[in-house]
Amino acid sequence: MKVNGIPYRSIWLDPDGRTVRIIDQTRLPHDFPVVGLRTMQEAATAIRDMWVRGAPLIGATAAYGIALQMVEDASDGALDHACAVLHATRPTAINLRWALDDMRAVLAPLPPGERRAAAFARAAAICDEDVEINRRIGEHGVALIEAIAARKPGPVNILTHCNAGWLATVDWGTATSPIYQAVERGIEVHVWVDETRPRNQGAHLTSWEMASHGIPHHLIVDNAGGHLMQHGQVDLCIVGTDRTTARGDVCNKIGTYLKALAAHDNGVPFYVALPSPTIDWRVQDGVAEIPIEERSAEEVTQVWGRDAQGQVRQVRIAPEATPGANPAFDVTPARLVTGLITERGIAPASAEGLAAMFPEHAARAAE
Numbered sequence: 311m312k313v314n315g316i317p318y319r320s321i322w323l324d325p326d327g328r329t330v331r332i333i334d335q336t337r338l339p340h341d342f343p344v345v346g347l348r349t350m351q352e353a354a355t356a357i358r359d360m361w362v363r364g365a366p367l368i369g370a371t372a373a374y375g376i377a378l379q380m381v382e383d384a385s386d387g388a389l390d391h392a393c394a395v396l397h398a399t400r401p402t403a404i405n406l407r408w409a410l411d412d413m414r415a416v417l418a419p420l421p422p423g424e425r426r427a428a429a430f431a432r433a434a435a436i437c438d439e440d441v442e443i444n445r446r447i448g449e450h451g452v453a454l455i456e457a458i459a460a461r462k463p464g465p466v467n468i469l470t471h472c473n474a475g476w477l478a479t480v481d482w483g484t485a486t487s488p489i490y491q492a493v494e495r496g497i498e499v500h501v502w503v504d505e506t507r508p509r510n511q512g513a514h515l516t517s518w519e520m521a522s523h524g525i526p527h528h529l530i531v532d533n534a535g536g537h538l539m540q541h542g543q544v545d546l547c548i549v550g551t552d553r554t555t556a557r558g559d560v561c562n563k564i565g566t567y568l569k570a571l572a573a574h575d576n577g578v579p580f581y582v583a584l585p586s587p588t589i590d591w592r593v594q595d596g597v598a599e600i601p602i603e604e605r606s607a608e609e610v611t612q613v614w615g616r617d618a619q620g621q622v623r624q625v626r627i628a629p630e631a632t633p634g635a636n637p638a639f640d641v642t643p644a645r646l647v648t649g650l651i652t653e654r655g656i657a658p659a660s661a662e663g664l665a666a667m668f669p670e671h672a673a674r675a676a677e
C-alpha cells in the first residue's frame with residue numbers, strides 16, 4: 311500500500327540481501343520509523359515487543375528471523391535454537407508455528423552451506439504468497455460489499471476490530487482487503503473502527519490506514535458497536551483472526567466475541583477474513599484448546615498518546631493500587647460466524663465448510 315505516494319510492504323529485504331526492514335508499529339500513527347533487523351534475536355524482539363504484529367506478519371517476520379540465523383550459523387543446532395526462540399515470542403497466532411514449520415521443512419534436508427540462500431528465498435516467497443492470498447481474499451470479500459451496496463442507498467457501513475489491515479500482513483490486509491478493493495471499484499464505504507483497547511490497534515493502526523487512503527471512517531470506543539448495530543448503522547462486520555480451528559471457531563483480538571454476539575442479536579452479518587495458514591487443522595474447540603496470550607497489566611492501567619507538546623507518552627489511568635488483567639485474545643464460536651473469507655472463496659464456518667474448501671489439509675489432518 312502507498313504511504314505518501316510511496317509503495318510499501320510491511321516487511322522487505324534490503325538490496326544488501328542482509329538487512330530485513332520493518333515498520334516499528336509501536337510508533338504509529340505519530341511516526342513512521344523504518345528499522346532494520348540483522349539478527350534472529352532482533353527479529354524475535356520485534357515480534358515479542360510488537361514492533362510487528364498481526365498473525366500473517368508475525369509469520370513472515372519469523373521466516374526472515376530463521377534466514378538471519380542462517381547467516382550467523384546454519385547448523386542443525388542453530389536451526390533448532392532459532393525455531394525455539396522465535397516460537398516462544400507470541401503464543402496465539404498460529405501463522406508463527408506455520409512459518410517456522412515451513413522454513414524447517416525447506417532447510418532441514420539441505421546441507422548447512424546451502425541453507426542461507428534457501429532461507430532468504432523461502433522467506434521472500436512466504437511474503438509474496440501472503441500478498442497474493444490477501445489480494446484474493448479481497449476479491450472474494452468485495453462481493454459481499456457489492457451485494458449490500460446494490461440494495462441500499464448511501465455507503466456500506468463496515469465495522470472492524472483491531473488491525474487486520476496491510477500493516478498486519480505483508481500487504482492488503484485480510485479484513486481490509488475487501489474494503490480496499492471496494493474503494494478501487496468505486497463502491498461507497500464507511501468504516502467503523504473499534505479502538506481495540508488495551509493496545510488500541512484500531513485507534514493507532516486501522517485509523518491510520520483508513521486516513522492514509524482517504525477512506526471515510528470513524529473511530530469508536532469498543533463498547534459502541536452493539537448500539538450502532540441496534541440502530542441499523544452497521545451493514546457488515548469483517549474481522550481478522552489469529553487462529554481458526556478446523557471446525558471454524560475463530561480466535562482474534564480480545565473483544566471480537568462480544569462484537570459477534572451483538573451482530574448475531576441484531577442480524578448483522580459477521581465475517582472473518584483469513585489466509586489458510588491461519589487455520590490450525592489440529593485444533594477443534596477454540597475455547598478449550600487455543601492458548602490465550604496474557605500480556606502486561608500495564609497495557610490496561612496505562613495508555614499511550616501524544617501530548618499537546620508533540621511528545622509521545624504513557625499515562626496511568628487507574629489508581630496505583632488497582633491491578634490490571636490482560637487476556638489479549640478471545641474465541642468466537644463458529645455458530646456466531648456468518649462465513650470465512652479465504653483465498654479460495656467464502657466457506658461456511660464449520661468443519662464441513664473448511665474441509666470442502668481445503669480438502670488436502672483436512673485429509674492430512676485426519677491422518
Ligand SMILES: CSC[C@@H](O)[C@@H](O)C(=O)COP(=O)(O)O
Nearest residue numbers: 363364365474478484550551563
Ligand atoms: C490479519 S491480522 C489478524 C489478527 O492477527 C488481528 O486481528 C489481531 O488480532 C492482531 O493482534 P495483535 O496483538 O496486534 O498481533
